[in-house]
Amino acid sequence: MQEVTAEILIERVWAYCEKILSGEIKACQKHRWAVQRFFKDVEALADPDCPFYYDAEAVLDFYEWARQFRHVEGILAGEPIELTDFQLFIAANVYGFFKKENGARRFRKVYIQLARKNAKSQFLALMASYEVFPTTEKHRVFIAGWSREQSDEVYQAILEQLQHAPILEGKYTSANGRVKKYKTNSIIQPLSREARKLGDGKNPSLGIVDKLFVA
Structure with missing residues (x-):
């Protein structure tokens, strides 16, 4: 090869x-x-x-x-x-x-616009994990969507990728609705509708908005 x-x-x-x-x-x-x-x-x-x-x-x-x-x-x-x-x-x-x-x-x-079944969630998941794991710096990745279900689509894709990656075994935890890297305390977390209402500043290293609707 x-x-x-x-x-x-x-x-x-x-x-x-x-x-x-x-x-x-x-x-x-x-x-x-x-x-x-x-x-x-x-x-x-x-x-x-x-x-x-x-x-x-x-x-x-x-x-x-x-x-x-x-x-x-x-x-x-x-x-x-x-x-x-x-x-x-x-x-x-x-x-x-x-x-x-x-x-x-x-x-x-x-801005990425793709038709369905073109592995959009998979690609966004790769971008999210790439922001956090191959670095010694602390990073925060947040995923938002029109609903919690939509933000969870990318988050679940991230979890599936991490769970099938031997190189990351023992290097993170996934609990309380977020992924946390042990060495740097970097996190990947989907946001809820309540977080949007509160308007808390998250200061992300990477922010992903899935299925953006523009009026």
């Missing part, structure tokens, strides 16, 4: 983008705009005055993190999670671009 490198992943992303723009892969106009923006952002990196830089190794880190987990249902049950091309495209945008001035990620807000 060929070793996966950062260069191979970026080539995958680039090929996927080209297929979107050529029409080989059918996509809506907004997704085509996202691909065009990605090409434009990459081209801008050649300018020495560009305030951003790209770290393909960071994308590889997220890809390798995803492969630590396994599918828990369907025909792929038991197999390592292999990011699809569109998931890798999202990761390449979110985890690849950084600010030169302070090394922070360029994109702090991400």
Whole structure:
């Protein structure tokens, strides 16, 4: 089996983008705009005055993190999670671009819109656990939805992934409706409707809003 490198992943992303723009892969106009923006952002990196830089190794880190987990249902049950091309495209945008001035990620807000049965909860769960576990810093991840049931969808996906990941055995606890990492006291927690009414500030490292409704 060929070793996966950062260069191979970026080539995958680039090929996927080209297929979107050529029409080989059918996509809506907004997704085509996202691909065009990605090409434009990459081209801008050649300018020495560009305030951003790209770290393909960071994308590889997220890809390798995803492969630590396994599918828990369907025909792929038991197999390592292999990011699809569109998931890798999202990761390449979110985890690849950084600010030169302070090394922070360029994109702090991400809107992901997918049709049903496209592993959205699985992908969001990977992002949540990636924020907490492969770091020595304390992080707080909160999941919100229109209802507690909706926020629980992503939270349950997180629990299923963690429970089937040998590398995390003994490194966390899941009790009282939240996951807590032992070494750093980092947490992953779904929010209730009552928390929204109280308006308490949570100061999250990562906030996930599942099934966002805009009036």
